């Protein structure tokens with residue numbers, strides 16, 4: 090049967106899983122791939138053990154994986170949907186790319202370790218999702234272990250992340266005593282160990298919210314407690330609202346165990362019900378491009394350099410926003426006006442060397458790039474030029490001083506720095522008076538990639554001096570008095586010449602704010 094473009098778009102669900110390292114992102118991804126037929130999954134889900142390599146080994150890992158796009162996008166068929174899961178690397182792979190990936194999804198799944206609650210990286214990634222107003226689904230993981238009280242976890246989620254939570258189900262016990270899930274949304278109880286009188290993984294609930302019939306579990310205090318908790322949630326908790334979920338104001342919360350698979354399918358079924366289809370995108374000219382609009386448009390949110398010196402090529406990741414991609418078609422890059430044929434050079438994933446036959450809004454394609462693309466570029470097929478709104482910049486947290494090792498190579502050093510900065514690989518600052526180069530990043534890996542690429546692509550060796558983590562805050566130029574600079578902060582300019590202070594720590598920032606109460610300091614995202 091020939092599907093129309095609208096049908097295809099409706100079947101797409103594109104999301105990222107956000108979590109702090111070790112919360113269980115890989116394990117749940119594997120479960121999701123198992124439930125669906127994985128259509129394309131290059132390599133393993135992630136270099137699963139990559140977190141255990143020493144930092145200096147990362148280039149070796151890249152080589153082993155071929156190229157680290159191997160796990161960047163996974164496609165799964167489930168219940169008539171094509172689900173695109175975008176990886177957001179944690180561990181030492183964490184970088185601005187991780188944040189930018191969140192610009193290319195329509196929803197996010199937040200995985201939380203029930204023993205740990207909200208952890209720093211989850212908070213950072215959540216903030217970016219929140220800023221976009223995309224729906225966020227919460228999976229509280231590791232219920233097969235003793236963790237924190239569910240009520241505490243919900244309260245913490247609401248307080249720390251400032252979002253309303255709605256439990257879709259409620260755990261009946263935890264750890265060894267996890268009897269099952271009281272499934273509020275589906276009005277049933279899902280048992281961890283079905284009782285032996287028949288096929289009863291799922292027991293329906295009556296109008297009093299109790300299991301109907303004669304089951305041993307009803308005598309358990311754990312069950313009674315769960316029924317009471319749910320009563321309390323129904324009376325005092327948030328009300329379920331599909332609109333609030335769609336607006337990213339209410340997060341549906343699911344409990345489960347990725348490791349044992351318990352609760353994962355229940356989560357997935359509700360997820361495909363409520364996760365949005367590909368959304369419309371707004372252009373710089375304030376036009377809205379609908380995903381079902383006929384002409385192909387898309388934007389580049391990530392460029393993955395191939396670290397293998399034998400191949401200078403890169404992969405540019407495009408989020409398709411409208412139209413339909415077909416191999417061999419011509420597109421324009423808005424920034425340069427250049428026309429490019431998306432022919433044999435277009436591959437979904439470098440590792441499998443698989444050719445994409447078709448792709449529509451919500452899908453991600455990887456374009457083989459020899460230097461034509463930059464992050465934030467819009468591609469379009471039609472006669473009319475399209476430029477989507479710029480991708481946001483993120484506040485870097487780690488800084489390095491950088492100088493060329495060889496003064497004779499100044500020119501290639503500057504060229505390389507400018508290009509990598511433009512590409513979005515790293516951020517550049519200059520000290521206010523002496524114009525020393527300072528690099529800013531959100532993850533350590535960005536520095537290593539920078540150093541490596543400068544050497545291999547621009548033949549410039551660099552000296553890097555770590556400055557550690559700093560808090561960057563921008564100041565309005567008219568508020569700036571260079572005497573505000575002290576030993577606890579460093580005054581710089583960003584690449585657009587805007588003044589910015591790099592504070593040593595929270596204390597130094599607060600000291601500054603107390604001293605200059607009328608000065609407004611701002612952060613990027």
Ligand code: G4P
Pocket residue numbers: 108109110111112113114115116117179230231232233234345346347348349
């Ligand atoms: P990440 O991608 O978020 O970093 O986490 P990952 O899935 O790799 O999981 C981190 C650790 O937590 C793994 O154990 C994994 O087996 C465990 N884990 C994930 N989900 C659950 C769960 O539902 N219950 C329990 N009990 N453990 C879970 P590891 O020992 O670090 O890794 P491995 O050597 O077993 O692979």
